[in-house]
Amino acid sequence: xxxxxxxxxxxxxxxxxxxxxxxxxxxxxxxxxxxxxxxxxxxxxxxxxxxxxxxxxxxxxxxxxxxxxxxxxxxxxxxxxxxxxxxxxxxxxxxxxxxxxxxxxxxxxxxxxxxxxxxxxxxxxxxxxxxxxxxxxxxxxxxxxxxxxxxxxxxxxxxxxxxxxxxxxxxxxxxxxxxxxxxxxxxxxxxxxxxxxx
Numbered sequence: 001x002x003x004x005x006x007x008x009x010x011x012x013x014x015x016x017x018x019x020x021x022x023x024x025x026x027x028x029x030x031x032x033x034x035x036x037x038x039x040x041x042x043x044x045x046x047x048x049x050x051x052x053x054x055x056x057x058x059x060x061x062x063x064x065x066x067x068x069x070x071x072x073x074x075x076x077x078x079x080x081x082x083x084x085x086x087x088x089x090x091x092x093x094x095x096x097x098x099x100x101x102x103x104x105x106x107x108x109x110x111x112x113x114x115x116x117x118x119x120x121x122x123x124x125x126x127x128x129x130x131x132x133x134x135x136x137x138x139x140x141x142x143x144x145x146x147x148x149x150x151x152x153x154x155x156x157x158x159x160x161x162x163x164x165x166x167x168x169x170x171x172x173x174x175x176x177x178x179x180x181x182x183x184x185x186x187x188x189x190x191x192x193x194x195x196x197x198x
Contacts, residue, residue: 002026003192004033006057006067011152016066018176019185023192035060046070046083047133050123058125064192070120070180072154074142076113077105085154099146099157106142114142118158118167118180122188132191136183140167151175 003025005016013029020027030037039056043049046069053067071085081088081102089097106114117139124132138160146156148168155168160178167175176182 002028002063004057004061004063004065005029006039006053006065012068012181015172015176015179015181016068016185018172019182020189020192023189025192030057033061037061041069041083043069044083046119046121046135047123049083050121050133051131054123054125054131058129062127064127065125066188067123068120068181068184069123070118070184072102072116072118072158074102074106074114074116076109076115076142080105095153099154102142102154103145103157109142111141116140116142116158118154120180120184122181122184124188124191126191132188134184134187134191136180136185136187138167138178138180138183 005013005027007013008030017027037057037060039053041049041052043052049069050067053069054065057067058065069083071082073079073082085098087093089101117137120136122134141159141161143157143159143166148156148166150170150172151168156166158167159165160167163170167179
């Protein structure tokens with residue numbers, strides 16, 4: 001049974017494969033299919049973007065399609081960067097540039113007002129082109145400076161009080177049990193298990 005992840009982000013693919021490893025599915029990404037699919041994230045919400053990506057790939061590829069849209073929501077910034085998390089500092093911005101811009105925007109904001117969360121929405125399209133949605137959230141605090149070498153994106157500045165560390169300081173096995181993506185995928189597993197029993 002094949003599951004196609006609607007992404008070319010190698011970090012995301014690695015994370016999803018690890019979290020779904022117990023399903024026994026062959027997990028592919030857009031790097032593994034011959035069809036060249038261009039996807040523009042034009043939605044204004046994580047749900048809209050996840051649905052858009054899953055349905056676009058489902059038009060071109062048979063099988064089960066999984067797409068996600070995720071990002072960081074900072075309360076002090078009115079929920080920004082939100083759906084623009086990956087391109088917060090510009091269309092071709094690196095993770096480091098995005099982190100720097102966010103830390104600059106939060107300069108002078110005290111610890112008690114630095115609440116934030118990672119949010120992930122998963123869209124699944126099955127063999128009959130039926131759409132399913134699941135969502136996961138991980139609460140934390142924006143650190144004053146980056147710490148840690150693991151993870152990607154905003155992980156180095158996303159502090160988890162219960163672990164006394166940033167997301168980027170956690171071993172992958174812990175991150176993959178508590179992250180927003182892990183929680184959204186855990187909810188999606190029920191649908192995927194049904195599909196593998198076809």
